[in-house]
Amino acid sequence: MTDTSPHSDLHTDLWPAPYASGAVDATVTVPGSKSVTNRGLVLAALAAEPGWLRRPLRSRDTLLMAEALRTLGVKIEETVNSSSSAAGGTGEAWRIIPAGLHGPATVDVGNAGTVMRFLPPVAALADGPVHFDGDARSHERPLHGVIDALRVLGARIDDDGRGALPMTVHGGGALDGGPVEIDASSSSQFVSALLLSAPRFNQGVEVRHVGAKLPSLPHIRMTVDMLRQVGAQVDEPETGGEPNVWRVSPSALLGRDLTVEPDLSNAQPFLAAALVTGGRVTVPDWPARTTQPGDALREIFTEMGGSCELTEAGLTFTGTGRIQGIDVDLSEVGELTPGIAAVAALADSPSTLRGVAHLRLHETDRLAALTKEINELGGDVTETEDGLLIRPRPLHGGVFHTYHDHRMATAGAIIGLAVEGVEIENVATTAKTLPDFPRMWTEMLGV
The missing domain is CATH 3.65.10.10 (Enolpyruvate transferase domain)
Structure with missing residues (x-):
C-alpha cells in the first residue's frame, strides 16, 4: 500500500467539512461521466x-x-x-x-x-x-x-x-x-x-x-x-x-x-447526504437505462434506509433520518465502496462490505485507508480478506486524510455532515473526476 501516514500527502491544506444542521433539500446537477x-x-x-x-x-x-x-x-x-x-x-x-x-x-x-x-x-x-x-x-x-x-x-x-x-x-x-x-x-x-x-x-x-x-x-x-x-x-x-x-x-x-451521461458514481456523496440528513436530493438527467456502476446506488442506499423515485426530472432520493447497516457484495461496483463505508460508519447496525480486495490497487489502498481514517475518528472498522467490517460507534472530529484519492475526500465529506469538526486534507484531489466539489457541496447545504 502507498504510505498512509499523514506526511504522505503533499497537499496539507485542511478543508472544514460542512456539518449539516438540518435535512438537505437540493437539486444537484452532476457533471458528465x-x-x-x-x-x-x-x-x-x-x-x-x-x-x-x-x-x-x-x-x-x-x-x-x-x-x-x-x-x-x-x-x-x-x-x-x-x-x-x-x-x-x-x-x-x-x-x-x-x-x-x-x-x-x-x-x-x-x-x-x-x-x-x-x-x-x-x-x-x-x-x-x-x-x-x-x-x-x-x-x-x-x-x-x-x-x-x-x-x-x-x-x-x-x-x-x-x-x-x-x-x-x-x-x-x-x-x-x-x-x-x-x-x-x-x-x-x-x-x-x-x-x-x-x-x-x-x-x-x-x-x-x-x-x-x-x-x-x-x-x-x-x-x-x-x-x-x-x-x-x-x-x-x-x-x-x-x-x-x-x-x-x-x-x-x-x-x-x-x-455523455451524468457521472452516477459522482452523484454518490449527494445522494448520501439525503440519507445521512433525512433529507431529499434530486439529480437531473439520471438515465433510465445505463451501464454505469453508479446506478446500483438506487438499490444499495434504499436498502440502507432511503427511498428513490426516477422521473423525467431525474432521480430523487429521500432519506428517513435512520441509516441501516448492510451486508453487500460490491465486486461489480467497487468504486462505490468509500462512500458506502462512510454511510455505514454512521448507521445504527453493523455492515459487511465484500468482494472488493482489488481496491487495494486503486488510487490508494482504499481498504487500508478507509479503515485507518474512520478509526481515527473513533470508528470501529476491520479489514477482511476482501472487504470491510464496520461496527458503528460515536465518531468525533479530526483530520481525514485522502492519499490523493478523490473518493476518500468525498467519503470524509459525507462523515462530516453528521460529525462536527471533520477536516479533509487536500480536498482539491476531487478535481480528478469531480471539479468544483467543495462549491457543489456547500451549495447543496445552503452554506
Whole structure:
C-alpha cells in the first residue's frame, strides 16, 4: 500500500467539512461521466471519420486523456454553446478529428487508470515510440495485464520487466491482434483496454480472462455497449457468448455524436447526504437505462434506509433520518465502496462490505485507508480478506486524510455532515473526476 501516514500527502491544506444542521433539500446537477468521456475519446480517436462528444466531463483524468490523444496526432476542438444547458452546467462539446497516429510522443497519465491502461493499445497502432509516465502512485498500479497481452498480440514494449510504468510502446503503425489470455482479476480495465482498440487490430481480438473473479463487470458492459454504438461487432458473455471471453472483429469505426451521461458514481456523496440528513436530493438527467456502476446506488442506499423515485426530472432520493447497516457484495461496483463505508460508519447496525480486495490497487489502498481514517475518528472498522467490517460507534472530529484519492475526500465529506469538526486534507484531489466539489457541496447545504 502507498504510505498512509499523514506526511504522505503533499497537499496539507485542511478543508472544514460542512456539518449539516438540518435535512438537505437540493437539486444537484452532476457533471458528465469520466468513464464514458474517456471511452468516447478513445473510440472517436480511432474512428474513420470525425465525431462529437457532448457534455464531456472536464476533469484531471479526462483532460489528461484528451491531451495524450493530441500528442499522438488526434485533433480535439472544444466549443461551448452558451444557449444550451447540460449536466456539468454548459453546452460544451468536443469535436474529435482522427488522424494518423504517430510518435515520438510522451504521455502523462497522472494517476488515471483509464489513461494508463486504455492508451498503450492505441500507442501500439501509432507510427513511432510512445513513452508513458505519471504520478508516483501510477508506478505502483498494476499494468501487467495490458503489457503482457499486447506483447502476445505483436507489440514491442520496454518496461524493464516491471509490469508497470514508466514504459515505452514502440508503435509499428499496426498490430496483428488475435487470441490472448489475461488475468484481469486486479482490474477490469485490462479487458476494456484491449477491446477498445481491437477493431483496428488486423485480426481483431479474442480476450479470455483466466484469473479469479473479474471485478467491475459493469465497466466492461459499458465498453461493449459503446463499441457497438460506433459500429463494432462484439461477442460477449452477456449476449450468449462463452463465459469470460470477448471477441471483437476488425472493422472501421463510425464517427458518432455522443452525449455523455451524468457521472452516477459522482452523484454518490449527494445522494448520501439525503440519507445521512433525512433529507431529499434530486439529480437531473439520471438515465433510465445505463451501464454505469453508479446506478446500483438506487438499490444499495434504499436498502440502507432511503427511498428513490426516477422521473423525467431525474432521480430523487429521500432519506428517513435512520441509516441501516448492510451486508453487500460490491465486486461489480467497487468504486462505490468509500462512500458506502462512510454511510455505514454512521448507521445504527453493523455492515459487511465484500468482494472488493482489488481496491487495494486503486488510487490508494482504499481498504487500508478507509479503515485507518474512520478509526481515527473513533470508528470501529476491520479489514477482511476482501472487504470491510464496520461496527458503528460515536465518531468525533479530526483530520481525514485522502492519499490523493478523490473518493476518500468525498467519503470524509459525507462523515462530516453528521460529525462536527471533520477536516479533509487536500480536498482539491476531487478535481480528478469531480471539479468544483467543495462549491457543489456547500451549495447543496445552503452554506
